[in-house]
Amino acid sequence: MGYTLAVIGCGTMGIAVLSGVLASLDATLSQSAAAKWESHTPGTTTPTLLPTDDSLPSRFVATVSRQESAKRLRSLFFSLGGLGPSVEILVGGNVKAVEEADVVLLCCKPQLAEAILSEPGLKEALHGKLLISILAGVTIAQLTNMVGAGTSVVRAMPNTPCKIREGMTVVSNLPSSDSLELDRERILKIFSSIGRCRFLDEKHFDACTALSGSGPAFACIFLEAMADGGVMMGLPRAEALELAAQTLQGAARMTLGGGTHPAQLKDAVTTPGGCTIAGLLALEDGRVRSTIARAIQIATERASELGQPAKK
């Protein structure tokens, strides 16, 4: 039992999602504590964990456009061990991969969606299946137009930390219908195995793309800048990076785990007349809050343009 998952366009994100799912499945099969199929989405039930469950993938096909990418992928999945070497990699085999699949994860660049989904035979191969698109800016209406109404289309916005199963994925709300329960469970099991997963209306997708999709890049700018400050003050580079990364992780986990508001966490660090307030004021002088918030605004606006016809 188990279904076949096809990843169409297995680049950075396809690899991140697939490696995370494979690691979770391997942990499940060996009944290790690292098995991770819980749903983080409030109000949804944790799916029952059975390795033979039809809501879990058991076979994997991935496609790319170039032979050298295929070679790189084969060696990458081989090096993962466990189920990794069983991933079938195809070049120019999108239709074949979709024919063999029950669930299709579309991970190509937004501007390639139309060309790939209009390959002869692809629409027919997708009929009756679940298509999960992670493409920024390409709407469900556009995708449905490309594949026809016979395919269930949902959008997901994951991020690169899915690769280490610390991702954040937002999935577009499914209409409430008993016939979509298996789709819903399959989606939850894929994305809650590689981090947090939350359902939201599609209207929020451009903001989610900017905040959590692009977010790792923004966080890394802050991380790198903190480390640079440490280096400026004489810390060795490697230690400065370690201190910055673990500090950001700790602060983020206190917010997520205990639900403590960031302002409370900040205040707890800030001794009157101390060094933290001195640093905070320097950040405020640099308008750091509005700069960061505006970055999310600008990235959201740009996300809404991706996959749309270029403006004249």
Ligand SMILES: NC(=O)C1=CN([C@@H]2O[C@H](COP(=O)(O)OP(=O)(O)OC[C@H]3O[C@@H](n4cnc5c(N)ncnc54)[C@H](OP(=O)(O)O)[C@@H]3O)[C@@H](O)[C@H]2O)C=CC1
């Ligand atoms: N990068 C990120 O952090 C995030 C990206 N996204 C979205 O994910 C999608 C993918 O981004 P990303 O992974 O960074 O992109 P990549 O360029 O890393 O991956 C795209 C993949 O598509 C393959 N490809 C190109 N043409 C074809 C084709 N005709 N048939 C099959 N495969 C093909 C490429 O193969 P080859 O190399 O052989 O050409 C490559 O493996 C985008 O739509 C993006 O908006 C969403 C969230 C986060």
Ligand SMILES: O=C(O)[C@@H]1CCC=N1
């Ligand atoms: O930069 C991009 O367009 C993609 C979408 C979110 C992260 N990377």
